[in-house]
Amino acid sequence: xxxxxxxxxxxxxxxxxxxxxxxxxxxxxxxxxxxxxxxxxxx
Amino acid sequence: xxxxxxxxxxxxxxxxxxxxxxxxxxxxxxxxxxxxxxxxxxxxxxxxxxxxxxxxxxxxxxxxxxxxxxxxxxxxxxxxxxxxxxxxxxxxxxxxxxxxxxxxxxxxxxxxxxxxxxxxxxxxxxxxxxxxxxxxxxxxxxxxxxxxxxxxxxxxxxxxxxxxxxxxxxxxxxxxxxxxxxxxxxxxxxxxxxxxxxxxxxxx
Numbered sequence: 001x002x003x004x005x006x007x008x009x010x011x012x013x014x015x016x017x018x019x020x021x022x023x024x025x026x027x028x029x030x031x032x033x034x035x036x037x038x039x040x041x042x043x
Numbered sequence: 044x045x046x047x048x049x050x051x052x053x054x055x056x057x058x059x060x061x062x063x064x065x066x067x068x069x070x071x072x073x074x075x076x077x078x079x080x081x082x083x084x085x086x087x088x089x090x091x092x093x094x095x096x097x098x099x100x101x102x103x104x105x106x107x108x109x110x111x112x113x114x115x116x117x118x119x120x121x122x123x124x125x126x127x128x129x130x131x132x133x134x135x136x137x138x139x140x141x142x143x144x145x146x147x148x149x150x151x152x153x154x155x156x157x158x159x160x161x162x163x164x165x166x167x168x169x170x171x172x173x174x175x176x177x178x179x180x181x182x183x184x185x186x187x188x189x190x191x192x193x194x195x196x197x198x199x200x201x202x203x204x205x206x207x208x209x210x211x212x213x214x215x216x217x218x219x220x221x222x223x224x225x226x227x228x229x230x231x232x233x234x235x236x237x238x239x240x241x242x243x244x245x246x247x
Contacts, residue, residue, distance in 0.1 A: 005058070012055050013069050020072030027114030027172040027180065027189050029071075030078050030107060033124030034117045034175045035045070038067035 044121040048074050078121070079107075082128050089133045097216065098223040099136035105200060105227040106132070112192035113171035114180070115234035135230060139223035149211070152218045156225035160204060163228035167193050170235040200224060 024041035028034050052070035061069070086103055090096030118124040142152055172189040174180035180189070204224055211217030 009055050009058055013059055013061070013065075016052070016055070016069040016072030016076065017065075018072065019075050020068045023071070023075050023111075026111035028110060028117065028175060028178060029075050031082060031110065031124055031128045032116070032118040033078065033121045034177045035071060035074055035121070036177045038064060038071055040064050040068060041071065 044077070044125070045074075048077060074121075078124070082125060082132070085125075085129045086132045086136070089129070090136060093133070093137050093140070095136040095140035095219075098139045098219055099132055101220055101223045102132045102135045102139070102227040102230075105224050106231045109167075109193065109196050109200075109228065109231045110234075112189045112196060113167055113231065113235060114173040114175065114189075115231065116173075117175055131230060135226045136223060139219045139226060142222055143215070143219045149218060152222050153208070156204065156221050159222075159225040159229035160201070163225070163232040164197055166232035166235050167197060167228075170232075173235050197228070200228060 020038070020041060023029050024037065048070060052066055052073050055073075056066040056069050083100075083103065086099040087096060090099040118127055142148060142155070145151055171193045172180055172186060180186050204221055207217045207221035207224065209217075211221065
């Protein structure tokens, strides 16, 4: 069970990182709020 | 909403032994996902109640995609963003849907669409892209790329607008889809104007 939990969290982390990277190339995140961009995503 | 997302990102990152920067990236991505899904759900609900789901989704997708390359005014808080976005998308969606019930709906809709699209394009040509202190646009190459991207998106929207106009002869809803697309371009373009910052309770 614990093994599956870790795998699920890893998949969630991967999806979130993918979305964050995809959003980094645009002018803003999505609609009317822009949280501070992580340093590693800045260009 | 911010603190909830912060908590969730820590729940994801801590068992994986991620460092602070990796957690921040997860939080950023999670924030985008939650915002996209939450606004989508709320406008779908309002759309079902007001019988304008298609129009609301056209406004949501069209303004959202254009906004990704043009930037614009932002709210100070995530909750203010949610409220402003849902209200604006719903109002534009409903307006587009119910405008077709007016007498002389076709010529009125075409005039409104032409006006909205032309003014929208004008503001995008003049002002896009607009940065934000939390995501400044410093590199000239990036500014050039985003500007080119905005123009390509507008060209695609123009093709869709023509398609909706052609479809309106056979498909009753085509005209309201045309109006919703054009009004979403105008709405997004208006957020590029400096003073628009105050209208969303935040800064530009």
